[in-house]
Amino acid sequence: GTTEERQITYAEQMDQALADLQARFPDRAAVAKLAMEHAKCEASLARKSKDDARLLSACLKAFEAAEKLVELSPAEEKERSALWQAQTAQVLGYYYLNREHWGDAESWFARATSSMEANPLLATDREARYFAAIIALGYGKARIGAGQPSSASPMLDLAVDRFANLVADFPEDAKYRMDWIESLLARAELRWSQKETEGATVDWHLANEQFPQLSGSSLPPFKIESLQKSFESLRARIQE
Numbered sequence: 226g227t228t229e230e231r232q233i234t235y236a237e238q239m240d241q242a243l244a245d246l247q248a249r250f251p252d253r254a255a256v257a258k259l260a261m262e263h264a265k266c267e268a269s270l271a272r273k274s275k276d277d278a279r280l281l282s283a284c285l286k287a288f289e290a291a292e293k294l295v296e297l298s299p300a301e302e303k304e305r306s307a308l309w310q311a312q313t314a315q316v317l318g319y320y321y322l323n324r325e326h327w328g329d330a331e332s333w334f335a336r337a338t339s340s341m342e343a344n345p346l347l348a349t350d351r352e353a354r355y356f357a358a359i360i361a362l363g364y365g366k367a368r369i370g371a372g373q374p375s376s377a378s379p380m381l382d383l384a385v386d387r388f389a390n391l392v393a394d395f396p397e398d399a400k401y402r403m404d405w406i407e408s409l410l411a412r413a414e415l416r417w418s419q420k421e422t423e424g425a426t427v428d429w430h431l432a433n434e435q436f437p438q439l440s441g442s443s444l445p446p447f448k449i450e451s452l453q454k455s456f457e458s459l460r461a462r463i464q465e
Contacts, residue, residue, distance in 0.1 A: 261290035311340035358387035399442035
């Protein structure tokens with residue numbers, strides 16, 4: 226069979242094996258973690274085959290498994306598990322954001338934010354810092370979509386600062402730089418719409434300085450093209 230068919234067969238076998246494990250060991254954190262990882266694999270298969278209903282179902286399964294993981298984890302692993310809970314909630318936030326369901330997106334980003342809050346890993350852990358930045362960016366965009374620009378502003382400020390710090394600490398990682406540019410452009414758009422032309426121009430110039438450093442990176446070209454489009458549309462207005 227094709228790779229995809231093999232993956233589907235494997236996923237079905239895994240479903241069965243997981244169901245057996247969950248029945249036998251309902252209180253094991255390791256089983257919850259396995260369920261979460263399996264749901265994430267299912268989600269990426271669904272993404273590839275553009276199966277929207279299956280994607281949503283897999284993302285929800287991943288979140289539920291992560292919730293269970295937090296509940297069952299021993300004390301020394303709770304912080305890491307809470308991070309997975311935030312990450313799976315954030316994936317759902319972006320699922321709804323990309324489909325312009327602003328209210329659903331907001332409520333998932335709110336969940337992701339509360340899972341991250343006061344997590345000591347935020348101070349030291351690279352992955353935690355990245356999740357926190359991505360969550361703030363999505364939350365800000367969802368609030369703009371929901372017609373709440375004033376409450377979007379502090380979220381985008383957080384996203385810009387968090388990505389700027391990641392870029393400063395890990396300048397070799399092009400993904401952080403790309404996300405920093407995206408958050409700068411989102412904030413510039415917001416500031417422009419709020420008639421804060423000076424702030425918008427500053428953000429736009431900062432994004433402009435970062436663009437050349439993306440060339441030669443292995444980032445997906447469609448992501449860079451979409452940033453380039455937002456950038457050009459803003460340039461036209463700023464330079465009028």
